Amino acid sequence: MKNRGFSLIELIVVMAIAVILLAIGIPMYASWSKKTQVKKDIYNIYSLLNDARVKAFTMKTNCAVSCSSSNELKLTCGNKLVSVIxxxxRFGHRFQLGSDNMTFGIDGSANIVGTIYSLELKNKPATCISVSRLRIAVGEWDGDNCNVEE
Structure with missing residues (x-):
């Protein structure tokens, strides 16, 4: 009578191959997942800043984006809280005059300019946002500056 099935050695070899593949794949997945999360958060902040600029212009009121903690940003227009993300x-920020707020005037231009950057990834694409008087751009944080492609 012939046995139909796998021997113990065959099962151990297959398990060893699976463990090796997992040992290689899990760190790569974790790295990819972190980069993706940072990029998603950067673009959410970018959208919030653009929303602040548009609301300031259309509502003819001053709007501010405040960074009260390393992972919460609030958009207020006038005295009204518009949105929170x-x-x-975790993000850091460098705003003009040491402020915790980035403000936009009634013409939609930034009154207080600066940079918001990731504290978790450096020297990677889409890790910071630079706000100048007339432009909001996503760039790469090098530890000191947000390098934006022109």
């Missing part, structure tokens, strides 16, 4: 990524 919480990110999974």
């Amino acid at each position: 919480n990110t999974k990524t």
